[in-house]
Amino acid sequence: MGLSPKVFHQLCNIVGKEYCTRSAEDQVCYAYDATRRFYPPEAVVFPKDAQDVSAILQLANTHGFYVTPRGAGSGMSGGSLPVAGGIAMVMTRFDRILTIDTDNLVAVAQPGVVTGVFQRAVESKGLFYPPDPSSADFSTLGGNLAECAGGVRALKYGVTRDYVLGMEVVLPTGEIVRVGVQTTKGVVGYDLARLIVGSEGTLGVITEMTLRLLPLPETSRTMLAVYDRMETAAEAVAEIIRRGIIPRAIEYMDNTAIRCVENLLDAGLPVDAEAILLIEVDGNESETRLLLDRIVSVLEGECRGRIQVAETREEAARMWKARKAISPALRRYGTGKLNEDIVVPRNRIPDMVAKIRSLAEKTGLTMLSFGHAGDGNIHFNVMFDKDDARQTSLALEAVDAVFDYTLALGGTMSGEHGVGIAKAPYMKKEISDDVLALMKRIKRAFDPAGILNPGKMLL
Numbered sequence: 006m007g008l009s010p011k012v013f014h015q016l017c018n019i020v021g022k023e024y025c026t027r028s029a030e031d032q033v034c035y036a037y038d039a040t041r042r043f044y045p046p047e048a049v050v051f052p053k054d055a056q057d058v059s060a061i062l063q064l065a066n067t068h069g070f071y072v073t074p075r076g077a078g079s080g081m082s083g084g085s086l087p088v089a090g091g092i093a094m095v096m097t098r099f100d101r102i103l104t105i106d107t108d109n110l111v112a113v114a115q116p117g118v119v120t121g122v123f124q125r126a127v128e129s130k131g132l133f134y135p136p137d138p139s140s141a142d143f144s145t146l147g148g149n150l151a152e153c154a155g156g157v158r159a160l161k162y163g164v165t166r167d168y169v170l171g172m173e174v175v176l177p178t179g180e181i182v183r184v185g186v187q188t189t190k191g192v193v194g195y196d197l198a199r200l201i202v203g204s205e206g207t208l209g210v211i212t213e214m215t216l217r218l219l220p221l222p223e224t225s226r227t228m229l230a231v232y233d234r235m236e237t238a239a240e241a242v243a244e245i246i247r248r249g250i251i252p253r254a255i256e257y258m259d260n261t262a263i264r265c266v267e268n269l270l271d272a273g274l275p276v277d278a279e280a281i282l283l284i285e286v287d288g289n290e291s292e293t294r295l296l297l298d299r300i301v302s303v304l305e306g307e308c309r310g311r312i313q314v315a316e317t318r319e320e321a322a323r324m325w326k327a328r329k330a331i332s333p334a335l336r337r338y339g340t341g342k343l344n345e346d347i348v349v350p351r352n353r354i355p356d357m358v359a360k361i362r363s364l365a366e367k368t369g370l371t372m373l374s375f376g377h378a379g380d381g382n383i384h385f386n387v388m389f390d391k392d393d394a395r396q397t398s399l400a401l402e403a404v405d406a407v408f409d410y411t412l413a414l415g416g417t418m419s420g421e422h423g424v425g426i427a428k429a430p431y432m433k434k435e436i437s438d439d440v441l442a443l444m445k446r447i448k449r450a451f452d453p454a455g456i457l458n459p460g461k462m463l464l
């Protein structure tokens with residue numbers, strides 16, 4: 006395929022000249038996501054509405070060029086990278102929150118709205134949108150829906166798909182359709198909204214969404230617990246949940262993650278600890294206090310962790326800042342980074358941490374894990390020198406071994422980052438041939454010409 010000057014001109018006619026570019030600078034800017042892989046698009050277009058998107062996709066069908074939707078480009082699996090060439094379709098002009106309905110607890114928004122902006126807008130009306138990826142300050146709702154983003158509150162509140170009621174979607178053929186409902190219930194027909202959430206921009210382009218909201222919890226409390234042994238930390242998590250307490254977040258950091266953050270922030274984290282748990286509860290004043298007391302009694306009693314309860318919002322914010330700084334803190338440990346987000350049954354986290362430690366010892370590479378201990382979602386990172394062929398191959402072998410072990414423990418290879426290009430070569434490990442073939446038939450039914458986001462998920 007390839008974009009002729011004539012087709013580029015037609016694209017410019019659709020979106021307007023100022024929203025259509027093929028300058029070298031723009032090609033470079035839209036060639037990356039958080040994987041840091043580099044695939045420059047042949048052109049970058051910024052549609053403003055569903056009609057623009059439809060016209061672009063119809064043109065792509067007629068002239069045979071590829072279209073890759075893009076939100077903020079913060080994806081961790083390469084989903085927004087135009088790996089096969091063609092155009093990057095950047096959705097950032099879709100930046101309006103259309104309604105926040107306080108009677109029915111639903112909101113209608115466009116996909117280019119930044120997640121944190123949306124969270125704050127609904128909170129100003131006493132409502133709550135729980136999905137909270139650590140990238141909320143810059144990722145978009147469209148990217149969140151396409152990846153089914155999770156985040157730190159998933160243990161209590163679920164993930165993005167649990168808050169999507171309906172959507173306007175432009176299919177790869179250019180048809181503009183509405184799927185799902187505007188109400189809090191609805192079971193008429195196949196649940197296509199649920200199919201499109203998490204489809205990583207391969208089945209359609211989301212141009213509007215109806216989202217479910219909750220009442221805003223009155224308050225929240227945050228605490229840190231420090232452990233000398235990972236097993237004890239994991240036992241504390243299991244015990245909290247066994248007692249029927251569901252905090253809104255239970256995050257953990259292993260020793261290497263603690264040291265990486267401490268090097269960057271000088272946040273006063275205990276660098277000798279083998280694990281830190283960051284726990285947050287929410288609700289009204291009295292239930293939050295009760296939950297906090299019950300958790301502290303678990304942590305103090307059976308588990309003997311050192312505990313620090315945040316007494317002010319600022320202190321809580323400092324604790325979260327340390328947790329959210331892990332990913333960026335890692336860059337100084339190598340030019341290459343493989344970042345996986347496996348999920349295992351939560352009581353198997355210590356087994357996985359031990360496996361990661363043994364792989365780090367065997368390879369000599371920096372490896373660490375942190376993540377959502379409450380739901381077993383482990384962010385496993387391997388740092389290496391990407392110009393060193395031996396280190397690169399050792400890192401890839403380690404990822405392979407971690408995926409095999411994850412599946413042996415009854416887990417899954419990705420909890421929230423998606424497949425994209427990063428995990429596409431491993432799909433066969435987890436998904437059987439017949440189910441893969443079914444997925445490919447679904448993709449063909451939506452996108453017979455294969456023009457939307459090729460080279461992702463299904464190879």
Ligand SMILES: Cc1cc2nc3c(=O)[nH]c(=O)nc-3n(C[C@H](O)[C@H](O)[C@H](O)COP(=O)(O)OP(=O)(O)OC[C@H]3O[C@@H](n4cnc5c(N)ncnc54)[C@H](O)[C@@H]3O)c2cc1C
Pocket residue numbers: 038039073074075076077078079080081083084085096116137138139140143144145146147148149150151152153154155156157205206207209210211212332333421422458
């Ligand atoms: C520091 C950091 C922390 C992160 N923390 C988390 C976390 O806690 N939890 C989590 O789940 N993720 C996390 N992520 C990953 C990432 O932020 C999420 O996957 C996010 O949902 C991507 O949103 P985006 O707008 O950047 O999308 P992009 O990266 O631009 O695109 C992601 C995918 O969505 C598709 N897409 C984008 N817009 C549309 C649309 N309108 N219609 C159809 N498809 C579309 C793209 O084609 C691509 O496949 C983190 C990333 C970083 C860099």
